[in-house]
Every structure is written in structure tokens, then in C-alpha cells.
Amino acid sequence: MKLKITRTSWLIIIIGFFIIILAGLGVIRSQQVEEQNELNQKLAVAQSKLQLIQLDQISQHQAELEQQLSETDSESESARVILSQPMGSIIINDLLFDVAEANNVEVTEIKSSGMVEQKIEEVPCLALSLVAKVEGEVTDLVGFISQLNEDLTTGVVESLEISIPETMERKPSANIKVVVYTYQGS
Numbered sequence: 001m002k003l004k005i006t007r008t009s010w011l012i013i014i015i016g017f018f019i020i021i022l023a024g025l026g027v028i029r030s031q032q033v034e035e036q037n038e039l040n041q042k043l044a045v046a047q048s049k050l051q052l053i054q055l056d057q058i059s060q061h062q063a064e065l066e067q068q069l070s071e072t073d074s075e076s077e078s079a080r081v082i083l084s085q086p087m088g089s090i091i092i093n094d095l096l097f098d099v100a101e102a103n104n105v106e107v108t109e110i111k112s113s114g115m116v117e118q119k120i121e122e123v124p125c126l127a128l129s130l131v132a133k134v135e136g137e138v139t140d141l142v143g144f145i146s147q148l149n150e151d152l153t154t155g156v157v158e159s160l161e162i163s164i165p166e167t168m169e170r171k172p173s174a175n176i177k178v179v180v181y182t183y184q185g186s
Helices: 007-083 087-102 138-151
Strands: 106-120 123-135 155-163 173-183
Touching (some): 087 106, 087 173, 106 173, 138 155
Antiparallel strands (some): 123 173
């Protein structure tokens, strides 16, 4: 038995075949659109995370730069203080070295916090505070301190600490705080 297919039957089969192909293509396109939407959402999330990471890195870098700036400012201020020491401190330093030489001791360190305003019995003054470390024999250190206290007409040895090492490898030393006052006129 032969089956004879008419033109109408062929036409219906071809149309049905195209409908099946179009339905399949529609399903595939729908899946592609869903996948593209999902990828777009993931991309948007990734971009927002990237912006947050970049902002965090920028703010962290900014904090580091601000810290460096602060350190540089403080170093600059320290240098300014050292460079702007008044002539009085240079004279006091000269006096320290002269008295040290006269008493056979060696000045190994001098530090100054600079001039500060201070009142002595309601009289406005500028006070220059120096901290010095000297080394030498104990009798020479005592002579140095005594002469220094005598030679500082407007100053005083405010504190003193003498260290005598137990071994002979190191010399005895003294840490001295000297304050010199200058009248601050109106």
C-alpha cells in the first residue's frame, strides 16, 4: 500500500515543520535573553564591587599620603626650630663647650626645646632649656657643673644626674638640664 500524499498534506507537513523549528528557535532565543540578563546583572554587581574596591584603595592611599604629609610637616617643623634657634642658644652652647674644655670634660650631646615664654615672679621672660650630656672623670664633672652654674648669670643648672659605670670601659657621665632666662620687655 502506497500512501499518496496530496499537496495540501505536504503543505500542512511543511508548515508544521516550520512551526516546530520556529518554536525551537523561540525557546533558544528566550534562553539566550535570560542568560544575557543574568550576565548583565553579574556584570553590574562586579562593576559596583570594583568601584568599592577602587574607592577603598584610593581612600587607603589617601590616608597613607596624609600620614606621610603629617610626618613631613613635623620633620619640617623640627628643622625650622633647629634652624631658628636664637643667638642666645649659640652663646650658651659656646659657654658649655668653653667650660667643658676648661674642666677636661667632653660634651657628647646637646638638645634644646627652644625658647618658651615664662613668668618669674610676674616678670615676663623667655626661657631657653638645654639638656646636655658630658663625659669625663668625676672630679672634672663636678668642677664643670660648679663653674657652669657660676658662669650662667641669668641661668641655673636645674637638674643633674651623674652616672658612674662599674667597669672602666666607659667614662663617668652627667646629664645636665640648664635653663637660661632672658627678659622679655614690652
